[in-house]
Amino acid sequence: xxxxxxxxxxxxxxxxxxxxxxxxxxxxxxxxxxxxxxxxxxxxxxxxxxxxxxxxxxxxxxxxxxxxxxxxxxxxxxxxxxxxxxxxxxxxxxxxxxxxxxxxxxxxxxxxxxxxxxxxxxxxxxxxxxxxxxxxxxxxxxxxxxxxxxxxxxxxxxxxxxxxxxxxxxxxxxxxxxxxxxxxxxxxxxxxxxxxxxxxxxxxxxxxxxxxxxxxxxxxxxxxxxxxxxxxxxxxxxxxxxxxxxxxxxxxxxxxxxxxxxxxxxxxxxxxxxxxxxxxxxxxxxxxxxxxxxxxxxxxxxxxxxxxxxxxxxxxxxxxxxxxxxxxxxxxxxxxxx
Amino acid sequence: xxxxxxxxxxxxxxxxxxxxxxxxxxxxxxxxxxxxxxxxxxxxxxxxxxxxxxxxxxxxxxxxxxxxxxxxxxxxxxxxxxxxxxxxxxxxxxxxxxxxxxxxxxxxxxxxxxxxxxxxxxxxxxxxxxxxxxxxxxxxxxxxxxxxxxxxxxxxxxxxxxxxxxxxxxxxxxxxxxxxxxxxxxxxxxxxxxxxxxxxxxxxxxxxxxxxxxxxxxxxxxxxxxxxxxxxxxxxxxxxxxxxxxxxxxxxxxxxxxxxxxxxxxxxxxxxxxxxxxxxxxxxxxxxxxxxxxxxxxxxxxxxxxxxxxxxxxxxxxxxxxxxx
Numbered sequence: 001x002x003x004x005x006x007x008x009x010x011x012x013x014x015x016x017x018x019x020x021x022x023x024x025x026x027x028x029x030x031x032x033x034x035x036x037x038x039x040x041x042x043x044x045x046x047x048x049x050x051x052x053x054x055x056x057x058x059x060x061x062x063x064x065x066x067x068x069x070x071x072x073x074x075x076x077x078x079x080x081x082x083x084x085x086x087x088x089x090x091x092x093x094x095x096x097x098x099x100x101x102x103x104x105x106x107x108x109x110x111x112x113x114x115x116x117x118x119x120x121x122x123x124x125x126x127x128x129x130x131x132x133x134x135x136x137x138x139x140x141x142x143x144x145x146x147x148x149x150x151x152x153x154x155x156x157x158x159x160x161x162x163x164x165x166x167x168x169x170x171x172x173x174x175x176x177x178x179x180x181x182x183x184x185x186x187x188x189x190x191x192x193x194x195x196x197x198x199x200x201x202x203x204x205x206x207x208x209x210x211x212x213x214x215x216x217x218x219x220x221x222x223x224x225x226x227x228x229x230x231x232x233x234x235x236x237x238x239x240x241x242x243x244x245x246x247x248x249x250x251x252x253x254x255x256x257x258x259x260x261x262x263x264x265x266x267x268x269x270x271x272x273x274x275x276x277x278x279x280x281x282x283x284x285x286x287x288x289x290x291x292x293x294x295x296x297x298x299x300x301x302x303x304x305x306x307x308x309x310x311x312x313x314x315x316x317x318x319x320x321x322x323x324x325x326x327x328x329x330x331x332x333x334x335x336x337x338x
Numbered sequence: 339x340x341x342x343x344x345x346x347x348x349x350x351x352x353x354x355x356x357x358x359x360x361x362x363x364x365x366x367x368x369x370x371x372x373x374x375x376x377x378x379x380x381x382x383x384x385x386x387x388x389x390x391x392x393x394x395x396x397x398x399x400x401x402x403x404x405x406x407x408x409x410x411x412x413x414x415x416x417x418x419x420x421x422x423x424x425x426x427x428x429x430x431x432x433x434x435x436x437x438x439x440x441x442x443x444x445x446x447x448x449x450x451x452x453x454x455x456x457x458x459x460x461x462x463x464x465x466x467x468x469x470x471x472x473x474x475x476x477x478x479x480x481x482x483x484x485x486x487x488x489x490x491x492x493x494x495x496x497x498x499x500x501x502x503x504x505x506x507x508x509x510x511x512x513x514x515x516x517x518x519x520x521x522x523x524x525x526x527x528x529x530x531x532x533x534x535x536x537x538x539x540x541x542x543x544x545x546x547x548x549x550x551x552x553x554x555x556x557x558x559x560x561x562x563x564x565x566x567x568x569x570x571x572x573x574x575x576x577x578x579x580x581x582x583x584x585x586x587x588x589x590x591x592x593x594x595x596x597x598x599x600x601x602x603x604x605x606x607x608x609x610x611x612x613x614x615x616x617x618x619x620x621x622x623x624x625x626x627x628x629x630x631x632x633x634x635x636x637x638x639x640x641x642x643x644x645x646x647x648x649x650x651x652x653x654x655x656x657x658x659x660x661x662x663x
Binding site for chain 2: 159192220260275
């Protein structure tokens with residue numbers, strides 16, 4: 001990443017291990033070993049202030065776990081999460097927007113109380129009148145009417161509900177928003193409304209986004225940089241336009257090739273790309289090697305290190321490293337593991 | 339059309355009587371699918387696309403019922419058949435693929451068991467022949483080591499493989515029509531591409547007609563020959579898939595296409611259709627889209643447009659009429 005852009009968030013060597021072992025008695029009787037799942041494995045990235053970094057990948061790649069680690073909903077097993085000095089990671093400065101607007105709003109609370117909860121909980125306003133004023137302002141910011149505050153969540157459509165969760169996230173005047181698939185439960189025309197709203201808010205309020213999505217076209221629309229995740233690790237991180245113009249990691253290439261493209265549908269293609277292996281038992285070496293058309297013996301035994309390329313992109317692939325070393329031996333320097 | 343259509347739906351109207359009056363879920367829906375053709379039915383949630391698929395299969399939940407219109411399968415009218423006769427048609431002549439492959443399979447029976455049961459219910463085959471056919475079907479849908487996998491249970495398959503098994507089940511009796519309701523929505527993109535490719539291949543190989551219900555224009559672009567766009571229980575545009583995507587005629591389709599972020603280029607702001615689809619009990623007079631339509635005219639608030647020729651397809655919009663006259 002370019003050093004001059006100030007980072008709002010720096011994540012280094014982040015890992016999270018979940019214990020998914022069978023119950024103690026079963027382990028004892030059936031002699032089953034402990035079973036650990038590395039959902040996030042040695043992930044490092046920076047989110048530039050005022051920018052948007054997206055994490056993309058298929059289900060189970062660990063992108064949502066990273067979101068939860070960053071907002072403190074999970075504790076990291078290893079590694080560090082550092083916010084910039086003016087964003088200390090406390091609820092005041094980092095907030096989260098969740099995927100499902102039907103599950104993330106309490107159905108028995110009025111919208112006004114849902115949005116006011118952070119204000120009351122953190123004692124950000126002294127009087128009820130001030131709280132009321134702030135809630136009305138928040139509703140207006142996200143394109144709802146102050147009168148909507150008296151209604152219950154079920155009276156709203158999916159898109160309007162997502163506006164309510166955005167208003168709630170903005171209540172504490174955060175500088176940093178973690179958005180975990182904020183539009184994947186919405187219809188496309190409504191998705192466009194929400195994406196436009198999020199872009200507008202980013203400009204108006206100077207927000208920084210960590211955006212999580214499996215939808216590459218949404219990610220392309222929203223982000224400055226993209227990190228592609230596969231089985232808990234980042235395999236490639238690059239500027240959005242660079243990644244789409246020239247994906248380097250074979251997995252990034254496969255992802256870009258397999259998504260249906262409305263402008264340029266490929267009907268006659270042969271698709272035989274296999275499936276994601278179980279994260280409980282990831283392949284040795286590079287995790288992508290069983291599906292990779294370029295894999296050789298080295299890929300099956302040795303895990304590729306993250307390589308920083310001249311244009312600022314980072315790729316973890318032996319093939320890319322070899323090609324770079326051949327072209328310009330001096331420029332390709334492995335990034336030391338954090 | 340050179341071949342007689344496999345499925346023909348004429349002026350279908352589905353109603354749900356209720357305490358507060360009757361809701362019209364589908365209104366005046368007409369469509370046809372030729373052998374080997376994939377018709378995409380696309381729209382946002384609540385547009386009536388799944389309802390169309392259910393009505394064709396006679397699977398409407400009471401009190402929902404077909405109030406008007408006809409459904410013809412291979413030239414035979416099926417919307418008035420008694421329940422028993424319809425049960426024979428489902429599975430035998432119409433195969434179904436649903437969104438979630440895990441809930442479409444019985445977790446307590448091996449997939450071989452489920453396949454042979456379906457095959458023997460519809461075809462007069464011995465147990466051994468049915469099993470051989472089941473293995474053939476699994477091979478056809480691309481399941482490796484089908485001879486061993488046939489005795490496995492649904493939980494032993496991954497999501498993509500399960501959806502292949504569901505497709506094999508739908509094909510079990512060699513139906514002429516498959517209704518696929520969001521068959522790829524629950525799957526990851528790389529698996530989605532495999533399933534789309536498989537559907538297309540089966541369609542080309544066997545001449546099965548497919549009604550592909552989806553909200554995903556990308557899936558339509560890659561899989562469908564023709565597409566029908568639905569809005570508020572009505573069909574607003576029909577035409578060849580490429581044409582509807584590149585050159586949409588109806589203002590709703592145009593808005594829908596503009597609201598999809600493009601993969602190959604970046605726009606500063608997505609086109610958005612303000613507001614949301616009307617509820618079934620509050621469908622506006624005239625064209626159902628008129629309150630959200632940037633090009634609405636006084637006439638749109640009074641008279642309801644029927645599908646009329648527009649471009650190379652049809653569009654239910656008064657603007658299309660203006661172009662012709």
